[in-house]
Amino acid sequence: MRAVLHLTLGLFLLLASLGTASAHALEPGYLDLRQLTPESWQVFWRKPDVNGAPMAIDAALPETCTPATGGEAKSDGYAWITAWVANCPDGIGGGEVRIPGLQLQRTDVLLRLQPLDMQATTVRLTPNAPAYAVPETLSGGAVFLSYLGLGFEHILEGWDHLLFVFALLVLIRDPWRLVGAITAFTLAHSITLALAALGHISVPGPPVEACIALSIVFLAVEILKHEDGAARLSERAPWIVSFSFGLLHGLGFAGALIEIGLPQGDIPIALLAFNVGVELGQLAFVAGVMACFVLLRAAWPGLVRAFRKAHSTGISVLGYSIGGVATFWLAERIAGF
Known part of the structure; x- marks a missing residue:
């Protein structure tokens, strides 16, 4: 007894x-890439707050994009926000979107890609897989698996x-x-x-x-x-x-x-x-x-x-x-x- x-x-x-x-404990980052023209993308980058400071991660577009990274993040009271327009003359298909520093964190980042003439797709980047190789043809098939994993992790946390x-x-x-x-x-x-x-x-x-x-x-x-x-x-x-x-x-x-x-x-x-x-x-x-x-x-x-x-x-x-x-x-x- x-x-x-x-x-x-x-x-x-x-x-x-x-x-x-x-x-x-689930507080993922969020990266939204919305295509404006064949060569330009609107970037919205939201990273979590850690004790009043932005988490030590960043968002990096393919090297052919200018600028590939954004400027200083500003707090909205809940997270840290950066927004910019990137010029990608060769497109982003075939390139790689990375989250430097994510491998050292205990959170995920949701990446949302919204091309002009294709279906939008959402993928989940993790500390074990902090980069996404953008395919030439984007699809929305990854949405289900991304949110399935988020729901599974959320209940266990x-x-x-x-x-x-x-x-x-x-x-x-x-x-x-x-x-x-x-x-x-x-x-x-x-x-x-x-x-x-x-x-x-x-x-x-x-x-x-x-x-x-x-x-x-x-x-x-x-x-x-x-x-x-x-x-x-x-x-x-x-x-x-x-x-x-x-x-x-x-x-x-x-x-x-x-x-x-x-x-x-x-x-x-x-x-x-x-x-x-x-x-x-x-x-x-x-x-x-x-x-x-x-x-x-x-x-x-x-x-x-x-x-x-x-x-x-x-x-x-x-x-x-x-x-x-x-x-x-x-x-x-x-x-x-």
């Missing part, structure tokens, strides 16, 4: 240490969303009810994600983030109030709870997507890809938790037996740990108003 307590308290300390960090899903796994004992709860959560956040990203609803970010933390506190309380033989509403019909709170979490996802931006002309496919990426990340997390339990049971059967013998105590420790982290986030976010 002591091992269970140590393991759970270790989880609490790990999550609490992450509490001071943003729940959504959103500790509050993952803790909510983990709390559902702890609270709901019946497999089919668990499937129903996760399905309802998926449906709900898909609705608000689409509505908010398309501008049909607008809710300030800080209250949404505080309510997301409050939703985890609620699940922790439900875990602690569980009694064998007397299932609460959250256990009998968990899809009601997960759907309701899923609407809030969808607004949180939308906040990150709005910061990234949706490519004009490819909004439906980008929105679908981002949402699919979120779902794949969520499923990967659930599968990872289940795999960890299987491996733990195989490698340390004594711990599992001890947990089963003191099931109610172990669940209580998990409930208090989840609730403690969520309460810390709630207080931090309310203080940030």
Whole structure:
């Protein structure tokens, strides 16, 4: 039993240490190249803010373009902006667009190419691939994969969303009810994600983030109030709870997507890809938790037996740990108003 307590308290300390960090670490740069004439391109370059200064990255067009890089960036209060018109007499097809310094960062850059006579396309540059070789013929086929990857990474970097899903796994004992709860959560956040990203609803970010933390506190309380033989509403019909709170979490996802931006002309496919990426990340997390339990049971059967013998105590420790982290986030976010 002591091992269970140590393991759970270790989880609490790990999550609490992450509490001071943003729940959504995804703050990509954005480079938009819009062709004005056969030889000129309008360049819009937005790089993230790091402690009041621009991130140490830059945007470089093919060497045949003049100028290939922009001037001094100016802050808009959220990020650092540079805009210029580049003359590219040979075009940019066959050239390379680079983000110097990206290989040293922990973020991505979305590159949007909008030629005059071809379909626009969006690609994702990463620290492992900070350059893009522009093909002679551009297409929009990369949009889906780019936003799919962004959605997948966002859910895995959103500790509050993952803790909510983990709390559902702890609270709901019946497999089919668990499937129903996760399905309802998926449906709900898909609705608000689409509505908010398309501008049909607008809710300030800080209250949404505080309510997301409050939703985890609620699940922790439900875990602690569980009694064998007397299932609460959250256990009998968990899809009601997960759907309701899923609407809030969808607004949180939308906040990150709005910061990234949706490519004009490819909004439906980008929105679908981002949402699919979120779902794949969520499923990967659930599968990872289940795999960890299987491996733990195989490698340390004594711990599992001890947990089963003191099931109610172990669940209580998990409930208090989840609730403690969520309460810390709630207080931090309310203080940030």
